[in-house]
Amino acid sequence: MKTRIHLSAATVAVLFTGAWSRPAAACSAGEIVTYYEEASRLDNGIGYDSSRCDLTTNGGAPIPPGGTGGGEGTGGTGGGGNLYTCKTKLQGYLYKPAKTALAPSSGWPLLVWNHGSGEEAGARCDIGEYFANLGYVVFVVHRRGHGLSTGIYYEDYCASSSAPAQCSWDYLHEQVNDVKAAIDYAKTLRVQKGLNVVATTPKRAQIVGDVITNPNIWSYLANTIPLVDSSKIAIMGHSFGGIMSVLSNEVELGHKCIVDIAGCSQSWGNDIFRDGMKASVEKALRPAFFIEPMNDYSIEPTYKLAKHAAEKCRQMQAMLLGPVDIDGDGEITDADYADDPDTSDDVSEGRNIAHGTFVETKLDTWGPAAHEFMQRYFNKGTQNFAHRCIGTSIDDDDN
Secondary structure (H helix, E strand, O other): OOOOOOOOOOOEEEEOOOEOOOOOOOOOOOEEEEEEEEEEEEEOOOOOOOOOOEEEEOOOOEOOOOOOOOOOOOOOOOOOOOEEEEEEEEEEEEEOOOOOOOOOOOOEEEEEEEOOOOOOOOOOHHHHHHHHOOOOEEEEEOOOOOOOOOOOOHHHHOOOOOOHHHHHHHHHHHHHHHHHHHHHHHHHOEEEOOOOOEEOOOOHHHEEOOEEOOOOHHHHHHOEEEOEEEEEEEEEEEOHHHHHHHHHOOOOOOOOEEEEEOOOOOOOOOHHHHHHHHHHHHOOOOOEEEEEEOOOOOOHHHHHHHHHHHHOOOOEEEEEEOOOEOOOOOOOOHHHOOOOOOHHHOOOOOOOOOOOOHHHHOHHHHHHHHHHHHHHHHOOOOOOOHHHHOOOOOOOOOO
8 A cells, every 4th residue: 555645845855764673782771870969858848849859758758749749849738847858869871982982182072862751761772872873972861750860750740730731841841951950960071081981070069169179179180071072062852852852942051953853743732732842943042953754643743843943034954754664564554654544534543653663763764864963063153043034925834
């Protein structure tokens, strides 16, 4: 059966690819690092950020979601003047270029990877190793409520909300602070000269203003170089991670560009998410690259966000790849679009089968395109083209 394709967008490149194949060998998880950590003592658990930390009683007993401290950052009453500890520990996986590769004097480019909506998040060693082999430091960041990090998972956090979609959207906005913390942390890392070994990072207390409190700090600085080049930072993510990358692009984080892979594909039908993404691309500070396969849940975010960004004079590019051959039979059929194909409804029902497999199975296709995009903007400054929209005949986006 022939592939059904209904698309007309001059600004989008369409690349058709063959059958996918799984990676030949398993990869290894990167080094687990803690990029943000703090503990605060609170009276009655009032005023803590319930999305980001784990609350325990003075005796160490955990407070379950919805217990003392509540959800949506409202805090709780606790009663009896009890003391609580709000412990925040955000972690992720760090990947470096091969040990035989010596860091340039300015450090390697930094790629921050944003995971999707899954609670476990995972190490994403496929992403880590692929881009580390291209000369990046890759930081797979586990944001609050996911994987290795503390906090309440967004579905639990918003479970009692009267407006769960808005709550989830606001939660994602708060996670931009986690991305910022991860970038700030990566900038502090240094490697020993002549070695690909991350040196012990000085504690903040060792440098207070212009006062050096650690007598060994001069030797440390003289014998190490930055791990990452703070002038070459990119933010990338898939699904919810793609949304996170777009939201992060509203804030000055020192990055040069972002890559959004199928961001909002599964949420495009929700007004809050769709309108929120369109509003976000209007505020974009850096160039964006939208990538998605033709048989993802919805391809509208890729070409409509690209169109909307262009109308607002934001730098962008978009790429729709051909459908992924999910069953590996060498043919693209309805079965590669939907898990329960029905020829009578034009495979609109159950269309979600490629969303979770594309990033891993087609890394050798989208990876080089993302690499070229990032390198292009690493090596030149970003211009503001907003003034060029004045006086043009560009129409508003038609949704």
